Amino acid sequence: MGIFSISNASNISQAESLKDRSNWTAVTQFTQPGWRIALWAITYSFIVITSIIGNITIIWIILAHRRMRTATNYFIVNLALSDLLMSAFNTIFNFIYASHNVWYFGEEFCRFQNWFPITAMFVSIYSMTAVAAERYVAIIHPFKPRLSAGSTRVIIGMIWLVAFGLAFPQCFYAEIMTDNGTTKCIVVWPDDVGSKHQYHIAVIVLIYLLPLMVMFVAYSIIGITLWSSAVPGNHLNSVRYEHQLNAKKKFVKTMVVVVIIFAVCWLPYHIYFILGSFKEDIYQQKYIQQVYLAVFLLAMSSTMYNPIIYCCLNQRQFCSLFCQSAFNVKHPNTSASSLRKQAASSFNFSCFLKKLPVGKHTYFPQMLCFSQMLLPAQSAPSTEHVKHPAISLILYIYLKYKEV
Structure with a gap:
């Protein structure tokens, strides 16, 4: 045997x-x-x-x-x-x-x-x-x-x-x-x-x-x-x-x-x-x-x-990482605070400031743009941005649903 x-x-x-x-x-x-x-x-x-x-x-x-x-x-x-x-x-x-x-x-x-x-x-x-x-x-x-x-x-x-x-x-x-x-x-x-x-x-x-x-x-x-x-x-x-x-x-x-x-x-x-x-x-x-x-x-x-x-x-983190891999979503080389400053100085109709409901160790940006979804990394990220309006909208709806 x-x-x-x-x-x-x-x-x-x-x-x-x-x-x-x-x-x-x-x-x-x-x-x-x-x-x-x-x-x-x-x-x-x-x-x-x-x-x-x-x-x-x-x-x-x-x-x-x-x-x-x-x-x-x-x-x-x-x-x-x-x-x-x-x-x-x-x-x-x-x-x-x-x-x-x-x-x-x-x-x-x-x-x-x-x-x-x-x-x-x-x-x-x-x-x-x-x-x-x-x-x-x-x-x-x-x-x-x-x-x-x-x-x-x-x-x-x-x-x-x-x-x-x-x-x-x-x-x-x-x-x-x-x-x-x-x-x-x-x-x-x-x-x-x-x-x-x-x-x-x-x-x-x-x-x-x-x-x-x-x-x-x-x-x-x-x-x-x-x-x-x-x-x-x-x-x-x-x-x-x-x-x-x-x-x-x-x-x-x-x-x-x-x-x-x-x-x-x-x-x-x-x-x-x-x-x-x-x-x-x-x-x-x-x-x-x-x-x-x-x-x-x-x-x-x-x-x-x-x-x-x-x-x-780890639903939210898994979703974030999967979308980054599947749709080439990259993290910018900026902090959350710098994003807020940039958004405040260059605000337009395609972007708006919104504090998203996040998990305690999953960090989404304060700025949500349907033409530009920025996911700041916790360390050593890339400088590339992504332009996927549909994916940004889907993620936004998903997060709002989870908040409810």
Whole structure:
């Protein structure tokens, strides 16, 4: 049994050891009515399409904005990339194999499918762990040096290398077998069954339990620190400090939701294979194929939730960044106060002063022009302006609606 091995889908028993391969026979052939396969296919396709579109959008938004290329956001890009690859290269092929009980894709892809899912999940959860560690240092030890771009790339590279190594045994022992004319992709472990169980337990600990424990401790300490922080008495400093504090709180809330959903989605999958590792006859049960398809569906759905979470918990900021990326909206190299002065001295009928309702850490301009929407950046922005009357009007209506 492999933790992510499609050979352990609902249709294959792995009880046979290498020495018994000459007597290897297929287990019960599972079949489904066409309408049921169609429903599963539609559901899986929805997850794949949503995941691909959402994660590409996240990667695009972050990489399209130079000011967003921070250590934390690079880890989020790495997380989105692993989710994107998981949904694109694992979900559909695994579903086809689990639902038809036949492997159609050859031996090389059989090895790939037994290797890549562990790699992708390791990268996903350790990218989240890296975000938690980076935020822990930034908030709890603010005077320590921040991660440089080079150090961030090194960490990301190490995550991928360790993931490749951890998943290698699954790839090494994967092979094609034919039983009664039906092709199977399975992982044939050596005689020592104990070592197989040890590997599977080690994988579960390393790609699930250990990182979740680290993130639980890190975010607990961060939460206690942030929510117990007192705002300074000085009015000017207190406003700025409150903005920064609320921004940090919102980010922590977002990442905690991401981690919780990831843990919930993958828990049934791990339980399924833990039980199967010690009691392999469960793979012979009548409804085990439907159980596996449901458990695998829940696990793969974790790849589509993160973009939705980012959008729902940061609607105004997400909308702003998306519009900037999609319609080439640029930030001017001016402050909000200078914008007000410029507007006051050169006011015309196409522009008017309006204080927009904004979030506590999302900054829109004081000046709204239907011919020129200026979105001042918080730091080091570009000097280009944009002329999109329709987009400006849509954003204005959206903000007024949110105010109501």
